[in-house]
Amino acid sequence: MTNRFLDLCVPGVANLKPYIPGKPVSELERELAISDTIKLASNENPLGPPRSAKAVIHGQLDDLALYPDGSGFALSRALAEKHNVLPACITLGNGSNDVLDMIGRTFLGPGKEAIFSEYAFAVYPIVTQAVGATAQVARARDYGHDLEAMLELVNDSTRVIFIANPNNPTGTWLAKNNLQGFLSEVPRNIIVVIDEAYIEYVQEDQYPDASQWLSDFDNLIVTRTFSKAYGLAALRVGYCLSHPDVANLLNRVRQPFNVNSLAQAAALAALDDEQHIRMSVENNVQGLTLYETAFREMGLDWIPSVGNFITVNLGRNASEIDRAMLTRGVITRPVANYGMPDHLRITVGLPKENERCIGTLKEVLAS
Ligand SMILES: *Cc1c(COP(=O)(O)O)cnc(C)c1O
Numbered sequence: 001m002t003n004r005f006l007d008l009c010v011p012g013v014a015n016l017k018p019y020i021p022g023k024p025v026s027e028l029e030r031e032l033a034i035s036d037t038i039k040l041a042s043n044e045n046p047l048g049p050p051r052s053a054k055a056v057i058h059g060q061l062d063d064l065a066l067y068p069d070g071s072g073f074a075l076s077r078a079l080a081e082k083h084n085v086l087p088a089c090i091t092l093g094n095g096s097n098d099v100l101d102m103i104g105r106t107f108l109g110p111g112k113e114a115i116f117s118e119y120a121f122a123v124y125p126i127v128t129q130a131v132g133a134t135a136q137v138a139r140a141r142d143y144g145h146d147l148e149a150m151l152e153l154v155n156d157s158t159r160v161i162f163i164a165n166p167n168n169p170t171g172t173w174l175a176k177n178n179l180q181g182f183l184s185e186v187p188r189n190i191i192v193v194i195d196e197a198y199i200e201y202v203q204e205d206q207y208p209d210a211s212q213w214l215s216d217f218d219n220l221i222v223t224r225t226f227s228k229a230y231g232l233a234a235l236r237v238g239y240c241l242s243h244p245d246v247a248n249l250l251n252r253v254r255q256p257f258n259v260n261s262l263a264q265a266a267a268l269a270a271l272d273d274e275q276h277i278r279m280s281v282e283n284n285v286q287g288l289t290l291y292e293t294a295f296r297e298m299g300l301d302w303i304p305s306v307g308n309f310i311t312v313n314l315g316r317n318a319s320e321i322d323r324a325m326l327t328r329g330v331i332t333r334p335v336a337n338y339g340m341p342d343h344l345r346i347t348v349g350l351p352k353e354n355e356r357c358i359g360t361l362k363e364v365l366a367s
C-alpha cells in the first residue's frame with residue numbers, strides 16, 4: 001500500500017530507506033519462544049558498561065525532574081582535556097549518530113553532494129538524503145575505502161566526505177600516511193568527517209588517531225562514541241572534535257538538551273576507566289583470533305578486521321543462515337543492505353559466546 005502522505009514529504013525523505021536495527025533480544029525470544037539467546041549483532045561491548053559509570057548514574061536519579069546541562073560543561077571540558085583541544089572544539093551528540101546528522105543539516109542540502117564509500121556505514125546515506133543532498137558513492141577496493149576513487153568524485157558541489165576508520169561493516173582501516181595524504185589533497189572548503197567509532201579497539205602501528213591533524217586541517221571533523229568500547233550504547237552519547245568555527249555552526253542546529261544527564265555523568269566516569277577499555281580490548285583481540293582460526297578451518301573467507309566484529313563470506317545467502325542461527329538463539333548481522341548478501345557480520349562476544357556462535361554456524365552450514 002502506498003503511503004498517503006508520500007507526496008507531501010520532502011523529496012529526500014520520500015526515497016529514504018530507514019536504518020533497520022537488529023531485533024532486541026527480548027522480542028526475538030518472545031517471537032521464537034526461546035531463551036538463553038546471545039546477541040552478537042550490534043557491536044556492543046560484551047563486558048557491559050564500566051562499573052564506574054553505573055555507580056554515578058544512581059547519583060543522578062534525584063535530579064531527573066531537571067533538564068540536563070545543555071552545554072555539557074563538565075563532559076566537554078574533560079573531553080577537551082583528553083584530546084588536548086579547547087572545549088570550543090567539542091560538539092556533544094545523542095550518540096555520534098546525532099553528530100553525523102548535525103553535520104548533514106549544517107553543511108548539506110539540495111544541490112550539494114556528500115561522498116562516501118561503497119560498504120560504508122549506513123548512517124551516511126541517511127543523513128545525506130534526509131536533507132535532500134546527493135550521495136556520491138565511491139567504489140571500494142578489497143572492501144575498504146579507495147581514497148583515490150573518493151577524490152575523483154570531488155566537484156564544486158561537494159560539501160562533505162564521510163570516512164569511517166575503521167569502517168563498519170567491513171572492519172577495514174586506513175593507514176596514517178594514506179589518510180594524511182588524502183586530507184592534504186581535499187580542497188579546504190570541503191568538510192572531511194573521520195568517524196572513529198572503533199578507535200579504542202585498533203591495534204595497528206600505522207593506524208592514525210585523526211584528531212592529531214585538527215590543527216593542520218580546519219575542515220576536519222573527528223567523531224567518537226561511548227557506544228562501542230566504552231559500553232554505553234543505551235545511553236546514547238557521542239561527540240565530535242573540530243575547529244571551533246565548525247563546532248559553532250554544529251551547535252546552532254544541535255537540540256538544546258540532546259545529551260541527557262545520566263549519559264553525561266556516565267560518560268564522564270567512563271572516560272577515566274582505562275581498565276575497562278584495556279579489558280575490552282584484550283577480550284576483543286582473543287575473540288578475533290578465535291574467529292579467524294575457526295573460519296580458516298572451515299574454509300571460509302573473511303575480511304580482516306581491526307574492529308570489535310568480523311565479517312565473513314559464507315559463499316551463500318547469509319540471511320538464510322542468519323535465520324537458522326536465530327532459531328538456535330544466536331543473533332548475528334546479515335549485511336545484504338550493504339550490498340553484501342553472502343556476508344555475515346559477527347560482533348566479538350565473550351569467549352563462551354564466541355565458541356557457541358562458531359559451533360552454531362558450523363551446525364547450520366552443515367545442515
Ligand atoms: C556504531 C557506529 C557509530 C556509533 O553510533 P552511536 O550513535 O554513537 O551509537 C558510528 N559510526 C560507526 C561507523 C559505527 O559503526
